[in-house]
Amino acid sequence: MSAPALPSPITSPRVGRALLGVGGVALAVVVWQAAATVTANPLVLPAPTEVAVALGELVADPATRPQVVDTLRRAVVGFALGAFAGLLVGAAIGSFRPVRTVLNPYLNFLRMVAPIAWIVPATIWLGVGEPSILFVVVYAALFPVAINTISGIAAVEPDKLRMARAVGSSPAGTFVRILVPNAVPYVMAGARLALGLSFMAVIGAEMIIGQSGLGFVIYSARTFSDTATMFAGILVLGVVGYLFDASFLALRRVFLEKYYAGREVR
Numbered sequence: 001m002s003a004p005a006l007p008s009p010i011t012s013p014r015v016g017r018a019l020l021g022v023g024g025v026a027l028a029v030v031v032w033q034a035a036a037t038v039t040a041n042p043l044v045l046p047a048p049t050e051v052a053v054a055l056g057e058l059v060a061d062p063a064t065r066p067q068v069v070d071t072l073r074r075a076v077v078g079f080a081l082g083a084f085a086g087l088l089v090g091a092a093i094g095s096f097r098p099v100r101t102v103l104n105p106y107l108n109f110l111r112m113v114a115p116i117a118w119i120v121p122a123t124i125w126l127g128v129g130e131p132s133i134l135f136v137v138v139y140a141a142l143f144p145v146a147i148n149t150i151s152g153i154a155a156v157e158p159d160k161l162r163m164a165r166a167v168g169s170s171p172a173g174t175f176v177r178i179l180v181p182n183a184v185p186y187v188m189a190g191a192r193l194a195l196g197l198s199f200m201a202v203i204g205a206e207m208i209i210g211q212s213g214l215g216f217v218i219y220s221a222r223t224f225s226d227t228a229t230m231f232a233g234i235l236v237l238g239v240v241g242y243l244f245d246a247s248f249l250a251l252r253r254v255f256l257e258k259y260y261a262g263r264e265v266r
Contacts, residue, residue, distance in 0.1 A: 046228040058233065070213040071215065074202045075195075075199050076198075078140070079137065082141025087146075115137075115140040116204045116205070128209050136201050136205045140197040142194075145190040155183075161174065181260075218233040221233060
């Protein structure tokens with residue numbers, strides 16, 4: 001019996017998905033160009049070619065790199081602090097009924113308030129500058145991790161908890177051996193959401209009170225009616241955010257594989 005034919009490079013699923021993605025981008029550019037032609041007003045909607053030129057100038061400008069670095073620093077530091085705080089809050093609320101009774105109403109109230117709404121109070125408390133921007137980013141990152149941590153702990157099967165108590169497991173042992181492993185995938189999912197919200201929050205804060213960063217660049221372009229540069233800044237932001245999200249997914253996959261593999265060995 002002959003061996004099954006190997007898929008040709010042209011028809012392989014990976015190449016097909018790549019072609020589909022390229023086709024989607026090409027279609028979006030065509031629609032964009034058509035809309036720009038119909039609008040016929042570059043101040044409202046610049047053509048893709050104009051944005052491409054502005055993007056090239058933005059990337060070639062030595063001043064752009066510090067702006068990107070400032071945004072990344074604020075987003076990453078705020079995300080790390082907010083995710084850590086959310087993990088602690090979520091673990092406390094999910095694990096202890098008295099804490100849940102006291103804090104859960106506040107958590108549900110505060111998570112409904114947009115992070116941007118805290119910019120003005122933050123500037124009163126912390127002044128106009130880095131601390132206020134960081135406060136907004138931490139606030140944005142905290143709640144997805146906290147809520148998902150609570151959900152992960154709540155999703156533990158009651159039979160597992162009863163069995164742990166039956167064999168004399170201490171509360172700390174039950175937390176480490178049962179609650180934490182069950183919550184880890186939830187925490188990682190919440191962390192991914194928090195990362196995206198951190199980028200959104202830092203851009204909004206930079207637009208309003210920032211003196212540097214991509215949000216500041218985008219808002220400054222709007223102030224000078226440079227719509228092409230404004231769109232170019234948005235494209236840079238989208239690419240940077242996409243790369244960070246892809247990197248986070250890769251790290252999450254490696255972490256989960258090693259974490260659960262290590263538990264199986266033990």
